[in-house]
Amino acid sequence: MSAYPPIGEQLDDLEDARTEGRRKMDWALQHMPILQELREQFRESKPLEGQTLGMAMHVEAKTANLVELLALGGAEVAITGCNPLSTHDDVSAALDANDHITSYAKRGVGDDDYYAAIESVVSHDPTITVDDGMDMVYAIHEDYPELIDTIVGGAEETTTGVHRLRAMDDDGELKYPVFAVNDTPMKRLFDNVHGTGESSLSTIAMTTNLSYAGKNVVVGGYGYCGKGVAKKAAGQNANVIVTEVEPRRALEAHMEGYDVMPMNEAAEVGDVFVTTTGNRDVITREDFAEMKDGALLANAGHFDIEIDLDALSDLAVDEYEARDGVRAYEMADGRRLNVLAEGRLVNLASPIALGHPVEVMDQSFGIQAVCVRELVEHGDEYDAGVHDVPDELDREVAEIKLDAEGVEIDSLTDAQAEYMDSWSHGT
Incomplete structure (x- = not known):
């Protein structure tokens, strides 16, 4: 396997980096009540004792607090980035200083080093x-x-990764159980909608110093992120x-008051284009030919394949x-035509990007x-394949969040619960 070194062996001014990374992590943790509660639970009960976790994630302050939580639970953790431009080196260095965590994540690596770092994680x-994104699962298989045979199971964070896993499972090639974290309500209803919406648009605005008011914003795809x-x-x-390929989502966007049209038509009028599909070739050569100056x-x-950058480069003088x-x-x-963040995830790969809001990622990482x-x-109760997150786990995290927010809700009475569970009650 690869001998790609941990971040601690790659940085100059290592102590300064660790100090700054810790500062970022401490700020984020102040606003992560779910992880705070779970830290206390995991520290006391050590539910992960004896386990080794291999992680490929966006290594920044919020993720780092999840990693430390898992280490507090008794695990040994090895982590690297899942995107070459989303790592914060100072946060990676702060993680690597923990005796139970080894971080190989470094910002700006090329493809060879990106995959070598994954191999180094797997070597644990x-x-x-x-x-x-499923790169770790893919590398192992x-x-x-x-x-x-010695892997208990896994968890997948994002839409693209779950799509890849389901395709792998359909082909009978996924050999251990993986939870589709992306698909559970406490993730998709908040992280995908509010997290992606807020962080993507704020990063675009800050990167360009431009306003949205009065502009035509073209959203490629109307899944949860597109919404x-x-x-x-x-x-x-x-x-x-909105542009879509799925008729029901297109109709939903139309009924919610948005204009819906093919991308090539939208290309003629759009000022800002944001792809949210997880698929390739959403914006292509034919679309570039129609776009306004300054788009x-x-x-x-x-992944960085939603905008056909090879075609755009071919067209450019x-x-x-x-x-x-x-x-x-x-x-x-x-x-x-102006491409942000090299066509990679704009809310994580832009120079000023900070990813989703802290409160949103607190839920996902919980x-x-x-x-x-x-x-x-x-x-041992889960067969190989993709599994939904058990509803009781989703509810557990929601209840921690509501309690932290001081929000109280009603409970079903025994009669209500019995009524809802019965098929024999009529009018």
Whole structure:
């Protein structure tokens, strides 16, 4: 396996980096009441004692607090990035200073080092995997299948990763159980909608120093992430256009008051384009030919394949950095099309990006933590394949959040519960 070194062996001014990383983590933790509560529980009960976790995630302050929570629970943790541009080196260094955590994540690595770092994580022989995009699961199945017999299970954070896992499961190739964290209500209703909507649009605005008011914002895809981007853009007085390939989602967007049209038509009028599909070739050569001078193109889906950058580069007669995090492509007719964050996740890969709001990720990472605990305590009850997060775990995290917010709710009476569970009651 690879001998790619931990971040602590790669940075100059290591102590300063660790201090700054710790400062970021402490700030985030102040606003993460779910993880605070779980930290106390995990510290006391050590539910992960004897486990080794292999993680591929966006290594920044919020994720780091999840990692430390898992280590407090008794696990040994090895982690690397799931995107070459989303790592905060200072946070990675702060994690690596923990005796029970080894971090290989480093910002700006090339493809070879990115995959070498994953191999270094796998070299720890993980018993549980935690992924954002499924690269860790793929690497184990493809290159190190001998580890599968000792892996209890895994958890997957994001839409793209769950899609990949379900395809793998459908083909009978997924050899251990993985929780689809992305699909559970406490994740998708908040992280995907509010997290993606707020963080993507705020990053675009801060990167460009431009407003949304009166602009045509084109949202590629109307899943949960697309809904969030559309909702937040409309709230900032943009005119929202949605493109879709799924008729029911297109109809939903139409009934919610947005213009719906094919991408090639939207290309003629759009000022800002945000893809949210997790699929490839959402914006293509034919679309670039129709776009206005100055159009902004950003990806809030997953991998850097939603915007066809190869085609855009072929069309361009010149390319240059217009601003930090903005690459301008000048067309033969003088039009300039501006791609943010190299077409990678704009809310994580832009130079100023901070990812989703802290409170949102507190919920998502709370789900990750209880899923890992569930695998340790009851992993033998789950067959190989993709599994929904048990509803009681989702409710547990919601209840912690409500309690932290001081919000009280009603409970069903015994009669109500009996009525809802019965098929014999009529009018």
